[in-house]
Amino acid sequence: MRAVDDVSISVREGEFVALLGSSGSGKSTLLNLLAGLDRPTSGAIYVHEKNLADMDSEELAHHRSHTVGMVFQAFNLLPRMTLEENVELPLRLAEVDRAERPARVREAVERVKLSARLTHRPTELSGGEQQRASLARALVNRPTILLADEPTGNLDSATGDSIMRLLQEINRALQMTIVMVTHDRPRAEKFAQRIIMMGDGKLISDGVAS
Amino acid sequence: MKLRDLTELAGRNLREAILRNSLTTLGIAVGVASLVAMLSLGVGLQEMASSRLAKSGLFDAVFVTSRANMRAFGGPRRDDDDIPKGPPRPLDEEARQELAKLPNVTEVYPEVRFQTEIQFDGKPYATTAAGIPLSAQADGAFDGMKGSFFTGPNANEAILQLELAKDLSKEPDSLIGKDIVLRYAERQTIPAEPAAVGKGTKPGGADSGFDGDGLSAGFSMISREVKLHIIGIVETEPAAGFGGMGRGRLLIPLETAQNLRVAQPTDMRAMLRSVNGKPAYESLTVRVKGPSSVKSVEDAIKAMGFGAFSIIDATKNIQLFFKVFDSLLGIFGSLALTVASLGIINTLAMAILERRREIGVLKALGAADRDVQRLFFAEAGAMGLVGGIAGVFLGWLIGKTLTFGLNVYLARQQLPAIDLSSVTWWMVILAIAISVLVSLAAGIYPASRAARLDPVEALRYE
Numbered sequence: 001m002r003a004v005d006d007v008s009i010s011v012r013e014g015e016f017v018a019l020l021g022s023s024g025s026g027k028s029t030l031l032n033l034l035a036g037l038d039r040p041t042s043g044a045i046y047v048h049e050k051n052l053a054d055m056d057s058e059e060l061a062h063h064r065s066h067t068v069g070m071v072f073q074a075f076n077l078l079p080r081m082t083l084e085e086n087v088e089l090p091l092r093l094a095e096v097d098r099a100e101r102p103a104r105v106r107e108a109v110e111r112v113k114l115s116a117r118l119t120h121r122p123t124e125l126s127g128g129e130q131q132r133a134s135l136a137r138a139l140v141n142r143p144t145i146l147l148a149d150e151p152t153g154n155l156d157s158a159t160g161d162s163i164m165r166l167l168q169e170i171n172r173a174l175q176m177t178i179v180m181v182t183h184d185r186p187r188a189e190k191f192a193q194r195i196i197m198m199g200d201g202k203l204i205s206d207g208v209a210s
Numbered sequence: 211m212k213l214r215d216l217t218e219l220a221g222r223n224l225r226e227a228i229l230r231n232s233l234t235t236l237g238i239a240v241g242v243a244s245l246v247a248m249l250s251l252g253v254g255l256q257e258m259a260s261s262r263l264a265k266s267g268l269f270d271a272v273f274v275t276s277r278a279n280m281r282a283f284g285g286p287r288r289d290d291d292d293i294p295k296g297p298p299r300p301l302d303e304e305a306r307q308e309l310a311k312l313p314n315v316t317e318v319y320p321e322v323r324f325q326t327e328i329q330f331d332g333k334p335y336a337t338t339a340a341g342i343p344l345s346a347q348a349d350g351a352f353d354g355m356k357g358s359f360f361t362g363p364n365a366n367e368a369i370l371q372l373e374l375a376k377d378l379s380k381e382p383d384s385l386i387g388k389d390i391v392l393r394y395a396e397r398q399t400i401p402a403e404p405a406a407v408g409k410g411t412k413p414g415g416a417d418s419g420f421d422g423d424g425l426s427a428g429f430s431m432i433s434r435e436v437k438l439h440i441i442g443i444v445e446t447e448p449a450a451g452f453g454g455m456g457r458g459r460l461l462i463p464l465e466t467a468q469n470l471r472v473a474q475p476t477d478m479r480a481m482l483r484s485v486n487g488k489p490a491y492e493s494l495t496v497r498v499k500g501p502s503s504v505k506s507v508e509d510a511i512k513a514m515g516f517g518a519f520s521i522i523d524a525t526k527n528i529q530l531f532f533k534v535f536d537s538l539l540g541i542f543g544s545l546a547l548t549v550a551s552l553g554i555i556n557t558l559a560m561a562i563l564e565r566r567r568e569i570g571v572l573k574a575l576g577a578a579d580r581d582v583q584r585l586f587f588a589e590a591g592a593m594g595l596v597g598g599i600a601g602v603f604l605g606w607l608i609g610k611t612l613t614f615g616l617n618v619y620l621a622r623q624q625l626p627a628i629d630l631s632s633v634t635w636w637m638v639i640l641a642i643a644i645s646v647l648v649s650l651a652a653g654i655y656p657a658s659r660a661a662r663l664d665p666v667e668a669l670r671y672e
Contacts, residue, residue, distance in 0.1 A: 037574060037665045058578050065576025076571045076669070080226050092215040093576040137575070 003029040004040075005201040013144070014175040016168065018188035018195045018209070026201035027181045028149055034179060035068050035147050036060035047145070065094045069138030073150035075130040077122040083109070083133050084118040090141045108136040112166060128159035135166065146170065148180040152187065160184075164191040211581045220588035227561065234550075234557040235597045241547030242601020242645045247608040248543035249641075250631040252536040254609065257632050259528065269501045272508045274309065275493040275517045276301040299515040300490040309496055312510050314503035319343050320491045322467040323458050324474055329391040330378050337374055339392065340458025341467030345497065354626070357386040357442030363465040368392075368438040372445045374459035385440050392436050392460070397473040400428040431473045438462065445626070547644065550597070551652040554590055558656035561589070562663075569660055570668025579661040586657035587650060594649025598642035605641070606633045 004026040011017050019027040032038040033045055036052050039060075045052040047067060055063065064070070069090075077086045087105045096104065109115050112132035122130055131151060138146055148167065152160030168191050171178050182188050188195055189209045197204040211219075224231045277298040299305065310318045322341035327334050346352065347359045352369075360367050368390060375382035378390075444461070476492050496518075498507045504520045511518040562569070569582055609631025617627040 032666050035574065037669075058580070061573070061576055061578035061581075064574060070574050072574075072669070076567070076574070078568060078571065080222065089572075090575045092219070093211055093572070093581065095212055095215075098214075141576070 002041075002201050004033065007198070007201070007203045009196060009203065009206060011177060011179060013177055014171070016171045016178045016191070016193045017180070018192035019179065019181045019198060020183065020185055020188055020195055021198035021204075022183060024200075025198040027198050029201075030198070031147050031149055031179060031181050034145070035070055036063040065090065066141060067143055068145045068147050069141065069143040071131070071134050071138050071146065071148040071151045073153035075122070075127075075134045075154070077130055077133055077137070079122050082119050082121055083114060083125065083136075086122070086133060087137045087140050090137060094141050096141075104140055104142075105136075108140040109133075111139060111170070112136045126159075127155050128162060131155060131159075131163050132166065135163075135170075139170070143176075145177045145179065148178065150181055150183070152182070152184065160187065167191065211577070211584070216581075216584055216588050217592075220585055220592055223561070223565070223585070224589055224592060227564075230557055230560070231593060234553045235593045235600070237550040237553040238547070238594060238597025238645055238649060239600035239604055241544075241550035242598050242641050243604035243608060244546040245540065245543030245644070246602050246605025246633060246637060246641050247612075247631070248539035249536060249637050250605060250609040250633045251612070252532065252539040253634060253637065254613075254630050254632040256532040256536070258628055258630075259532075269521070270498050270504065272496040272498065272504060272511060272518050272520045273493060274301065274496055274511055275519075276490065277515065277517050301492075301494060301516060302490045305514075305516070306491065306494060308514065309494065309511065312496075312507055314499045314507055315496055316499055317343065317345055317497040318494055319464055319497075320468070321493050321495060322464060322472070324394065324472045326460070326472070327393045328460060329393065330388075334393075335374070335377060337459045339394075339460040339462060339467065339472075341464035342369075342458075342461045343464045343497075352442075352444055355442050355444040356383060357440075359442065360463045361441075363463050364469065365463055366436060366438050366466060367441045367463065369442040369444055369461040370440060371459040371461070372443055375443045382443055386442065388440050389437050390440060392438055392462075394434055394436075394470060395431045395473040396434045397429045397431055397471050397477060400430060429473070429477065434470070436470065544644075547648055551648045554593060554649050554652035555655060557593075558586055558590060558653055559659075561586075562656055562660045566663065566668050566671040569663050570665045570671065573663075573665035574669060582663070583657045583661035586660050587653050590649045590653025590657070591646055594646040595642065597649070598645030601645060602633070602638050602641050606631075609633060 007026070007030065019030060021027045029038065033040055033052070034047070036055065037060075040053050043053065047063065050063075052060065052063065077083075078089070081089070084105055087108055088101055091101045091104060106115070109118060112135050114129060114132050114136060117125060117129060117133075122133070125133060131154075135151075146167070151167070152163055155163060164187055167178055167180065170176055178192075180188075180192065185195075192209050194207070195209050196206045306318050306320075309315065324339055325336070326339045327336055329335075342360075344360060344363055352359055355369065357369070360369070370378070370382075370385060372382060375385055379385050438460075474492070496507060496511065498504055508518045508520050572582060572585075573579075613628070613630040616630055620627060
């Protein structure tokens with residue numbers, strides 16, 4: 001069975017795209033392919049004119065480290081690390097100079113308005129704060145593309161809206177391309193610029209949000 | 211990922227499951243400790259044996275005899291091509307001077323050992339007396355003796371071997387400072403008649419304690435006594451004389467012993483064998499700078515036409531024995547380390563299961579397979595390093611405890627204390643290196659498994 005079949009889309013720089021669809025529609029698989037976490041069995045994925053399908057595992061790791069930032073539904077913060085250490089982690093993996101790291105961490109944390117919670121561990125943060133921390137971690141390496149997999153899935157409505165506003169603000173302020181997977185159509189229509197509908201691994205519709 | 215970041219992350223991961231990782235590290239420490247304890251016992255025993263043998267003075271000495279006297283111990287065989295042909299060369303004063311000039315030779319002296327009688331507290335005791343060169347003090351042969359060493363080469367002083375001292379008194383230490391009387395038969399040379407020498411007869415005054423009295427026609431014996439002052443008691447007598455086989459229980463300065471001109475059972479034979487009437491030695495001991503010089507000096511002496519013997523060759527077998535012994539101990543000690551390595555595999559395999567999602571997150575954030583692999587390797591290596599260091603300390607402690615226990619037992623048996631174990635620097639470095647290498651080897655499988663994890667699957671893992 002093909003999780004994503006005959007899908008051809010193009011995302012412009014600075015665009016905020018929502019991938020909509022029910023469970024098993026292939027939207028998360030498409031996001032993983034864009035992140036370089038998964039490999040296509042056929043076809044091509046061009047990011048900044050480089051085909052991810054041709055990259056080896058080292059190049060894909062570099063792509064995940066420098067080109068894309070990821071936000072997950074379950075936040076995926078490392079529980080034994082403080083907020084500051086979690087945000088610093090991608091800088092370690094990208095071998096960013098140690099002297100440069102504190103400023104980069106501060107910048108990312110200020111953008112998500114969590115400066116006061118630097119020394120807290122994830123278990124000491126609320127769900128919304130954890131997702132903002134996850135967002136700061138995704139932004140710290142200054143990627144050009146932000147990939148968000150159901151970023152509001154584990155949050156209540158008000159907190160979910162605040163995260164969506166934050167994503168919108170990042171998209172506008174940094175001109176960052178955002179591809180977000182969600183099954184929440186109203187929220188997608190409210191915050192995203194473009195909505196791509198998927199079903200059974202195929203592209204159903206692709207249009208501007210209302 | 212840079213090394214420092216890798217180390218920090220590995221340390222953090224190890225602290226996270228501190229109990230399990232500590233137990234695994236303890237397992238490695240016990241494995242290394244058993245290895246170190248076994249090796250230290252082997253090396254300790256070897257050092258003890260070597261030290262005792264070295265103190266015997268046998269390992270830096272070559273024992274020389276005239277070929278006429280020796281058929282064994284280096285004496286020539288009929289088909290020995292290395293030995294000059296012709297009549298046996300006499301081991302006389304001229305030969306002694308020549309031997310003393312050989313490279314790496316420090317001293318040449320004759321063997322003086324004789325059966326005698328001593329009188330102490332009005333009672334006679336039969337014993338063996340031996341002449342000891344003053345140089346014997348420097349080679350450690352008299353370390354640990356009670357009292358003091360000879361004050362000079364001609365001193366009328368005696369050092370008693372402990373067994374003799376026990377025969378003389380129930381409190382051997384109380385003998386120091388007292389006098390004994392040595393009774394012996396002095397050999398007096400009968401000068402040769404010039405005519406007899408001219409006719410080619412071969413009179414001899416030869417003796418093992420050469421008296422330097424020139425040509426002689428024979429000797430007579432006179433009973434003598436000399437008073438000796440007891441200055442020390444030594445537990446085991448250092449080797450004296452040919453091959454170190456004989457033991458003297460009454461030790462006197464070599465020169466004093468020579469000056470006594472004690473008649474020896476071999477005097478008759480020596481007299482008959484003396485060449486041109488010149489006195490000859492029964493045997494000579496040639497001391498060399500160190501065991502490494504023994505072989506070359508021995509060869510040079512044989513080339514001069516004398517029989518030469520050293521027991522340095524015998525030590526090769528001893529060294530071989532200890533090498534095999536140490537290897538066996540090392541193998542037994544390594545078994546525990548092998549079991550400990552299984553503990554590392556188990557711990558890291560468990561860590562992969564527990565940290566599956568974390569591995570997925572690391573990969574999603576940009577960690578390459580290589581980074582994940584190195585992280586697990588670093589954790590295995592850190593456990594090996596800490597376990598290795600702790601194991602060396604533990605092994606040293608085991609060795610010291612065994613030594614302490616043994617010495618308590620030896621003290622009860624009124625025997626001297628010994629150092630049973632010896633932890634050397636090479637052993638410390640080797641044990642820690644083996645510990646780290648074994649740990650890294652044990653980490654190969656878990657590390658490559660972690661590196662191969664599919665990040666998408668890992669992120670889904672609950």
